[in-house]
Amino acid sequence: MEYLAFALKYRPQNFDEVIGQGHVVVSLRNAILKNRIHHAYLFSGPRGTGKTSLARILAKSLNCSQGPTINPCGKCPNCLEIIRGTSLDIIEIDGASNRGIDEIRTLRENVKLSTAGARYKIYIIDEVHMLTQEAFNALLKTLEEPPRHVKFIFATTHPHKVLPTILSRCQKFQFNLLPLEKIVEKLKKIVEAEGLEIQDSLLYAIARAGEGSIRDAESLLDQIAPVILEKKPVEDILSFLGIIDEEVLNSTLKALVEKDLSASLEIIDKIVKGGKDLGIFLNALLEHLRNLLLAKVSVKGFGELIDISCESKDFILKIAELISASEVLKIIDLLIEAKDLSGKLNTVRIPLELAVIKFSYQEKEKSAPSEKKNNEAGRKNSELKAVGQIAESEEKTIQSSAQLKNDFDLEMADFELEEESSVNVDDGGDMDESQELPDDNISVDGLKLKWREIIAYIQKSRAAIASHLLFAQPFSSQDSLVKIAYSKKDYFHKEIVEDSKNLKVIEDAVSKFMNKKIGIKFIFVEGIPAISQNSFKQEAVNNTEAEDNFQELDQDNEFIDGLIDTFRGSIHAED
Template identity: 40%
Template sequence: MSYQALYRVFRPQQFHDVVGQEHITRTLQNALLQNKFSHAYLFSGPRGTGKTSAAKVFAKTVNCEKAPVAEPCNECASCRGITDGSISDVIEIDAASNNGVDEIRDIRDKVKFAPSAVKYKVYIVDEVHMLSIGAFNALLKTLEEPPKHVIFILATTEPHKIPLTIISRCQRFDFKRITAQSIVGRMKEIIEDQSIHAEEEALNVIARAADGGMRDALSLLDQAISFSDDKVYLEDALLITGSVSQSFVGKLVEHIHNKNVADALKTLDALMNQGKDPAKFIEDLIYYFRDMLLFKAAPNLENVLERVSIDEHFVELSKKVQPDLIYETIDVLNKSHQEMKWTNHSRIFLEVAIVKLCQHDAVPPAEQSENTILLEKIENLEKEMLHLKENGFSSQVKQPAQPEVKQSRAVKGGYKTPIGRIHEILKDAQRKELGLLKNKWGELLDYLKQQNKVSHAALLNDSEPVAASEKAFILKFKYEIHCKMVAEDNNQVRTNMESILRNLLGKSIEMVGVPEPDWVKIREEFIRDQKTDEDAEQEEEPIVAEAKKLFGSDLVEIKE
């Protein structure tokens, strides 16, 4: 191949080229200069942050003919041989495809042989978390006490999957996500070297889309260069990355703030017609509001802004939008973003979220909070008192007319608990029947899932049988809305459940639903009534009780 991807051509050949990991490169350079480097290292961090590249630079530096040095010379035979892969003493292993015990045993057998061309034999094990448990166990002893001429460098993106016994035998370095500013700086060096022209806004868009990975950024830059003619423009970068321009997002945010549903949906429709991903766009929208919130809190800290570059329109919007509205907006968008993962119609969730945000303040008067009503009441009282004082009636103050207080909800559409029916079931309830029902409850939920009635099973997840007789049982629900939906049988949940229980128990049994707060009260009342009846029986005189036993309570008449 005559052409190589940018991330391969500009792979770091010195520690200086490993961008954004100065805390690691400086530590390694000092250790190399003082000949105090370890026999095993663990490099962990997100993809494309320089783990394998740093390992190769380390292998070159430790084997450089001018060692000890802080940077490889890249001129001696050792440096050139390691760079082009002709020296077999630097072995790079992909643990994803060589994860068995046999491969590690092969390493363990060969590790005792001295290097053939350089001073140290370096094993770079990439994606080491993919090794099997047996492979890790085979590596343990060799990793702890390798020969003096061997260095192990383990690289991984998921360090939590590596056994602690392996981690404790290594020096661990955590690579962090590279900042957008550092990625842009590196891309500027590359396009300057390649005599390519690019707008800075385009580079910023690519850096944000890379999400902290230099390799991803260079791949996107490569794609944008191929797409454009003589210069990489902002529009090219937006098209390649699937991102949306800040001005477009700002326009939509302004429509949301002005409660202009029609213009907001028109703007959104234009975006969707360009083939943008709704999930990606809603993420950009969340970051826009996040940056707006941080800008309002700390205007001087521009470096904490993730996706936004500060312009006049952004500053004006930040002044208009209040923090409380930003909190609620982020919450609505985040919930919609989560729901998008489980649907094939993600655009609908995005449109619903936009409409909901535009109509957020359109709350009817009946939904006023109690605090608002109380403040209005106090204000009216103060006005009435002031009016009376001004007219000289301070000594004969009449009670001011109470302002009409609107109920927060005119009609409560809740669930009406059948208290009488529950008392009847409790009188005939048996512990044996309840135990039998509870034993079959898990089978009931499994049976619903097998019938593809996952929504029915979800409604019963937070329910529990609390009492049962031979013909009926009481089902306690954590949430009143679930109790109402099941008890009123709007979606055949109750019918389906009683049918399954008929098959499982071999008899018909009626379900009576009760919300948890109501059940606590009903149970306490029932227990109290039972104790009262028992106490009354206990207080009866012995001679009367004996007479009732002999002749029956119908024939015994008690006279004082």
């Protein structure tokens, strides 16, 4: 007996055997029952969804000896001729190879002829969108007013390419892709009829590879039938077809979710060494990640949105609890980038591995939230503790700020009476500053009283310099040279302000407040207290008013300095 391909052998022969196109079947049945048969139909939809098969069933229903009927007998001469493809009254035309105006002119001449014995002469034109515009135009008049015994059934995968004038003369039916379960159900019937033993997981893999096309799925099953008879493992059979097993996709998904980089790279390596197409694997993985994303964002109707086996659905629902939707979107974006990059590099492996590595490393940085939170909490606690210590220190400084002024003045007075100072002074140069006594050519006490105002003034334009001056105090003066002291532990601040540009800013500010061109030299003196930052901030706030009164104070500057020197006093702001 001559071998017949599964797609032809198990082609539906009546309306009851058509799967996945119930809306079309119901409409055509009712049209036949009520004798409302149109002269032109357009069946559009993806390949392998039953357009041509349903056209033949409709032709049998119209030309059956017992018809028109919704249940053609399949035994009368007309039905048998249609089944065998030998009927003279059912003319099937391939629009791709008969697309010119000459073929349509021949058709126009033939439609005038009566039937050879059937009730209707039916023209089935497949891929009708391939006809040229001239051919369409030549068909228009015949299609609009055909002879009563002529019916047209057009089939196309691209209805948008058909001229609107043709579409307007047809009843249009849209064919849908078949659900996975419907395809698996049909494949099981074929397997049972052929006496084959095959696992459900393999049937689901074949059905999924068909992508909604029953014909493609039947062809794949037909292809592996000889391999199934040899009882080969499922992995070998899928490899033979170039199909990625759901178990491999589930394992990859698990490795990605768990950030198991070694497992992910090992799976990719096995696929390459197994001779499978990484491009197919990448597409299948993206589809599987799409299913995972839907499981995260769709609480209701999740099972209806995806076409995978029940086992894989359960697995995805479990794995969805371990990852967030944003993480799923991240890996999808990375894989899409890898897919685009693979076209430029002419290789899939490198972009795919880079995407997996990038995702694993990025997510590893986020994968230990508890540790990160603990570290963050510890860091914040340390910062709070440090801030508390600073606040406590500043509070003490504020409380004793007035006393510090008086104490420092007294120390300076005592220092003038000492022949040899016990204070260790070092400016890093050849001169021994410890042998010099403070000189009042420029009033050091007056400068100390204005020191905060000077810092506040500098802070307006050069805040960084002002912050380093908080750790210094005016120490002594000689002619037009003022020596400003740092403690040795604050050597870093001394190095900053000694920079030529920074030094000029400070000298200009001091000269302005002292009404005299002043040179400045920074030295080391142990025991120099830093200015309280809180009190300085308050000084800076009040400095605006002080700045307004600067010119007035400046006029009496020498008189005020004299009073301070004579009475050993200090200036205090009024409450």
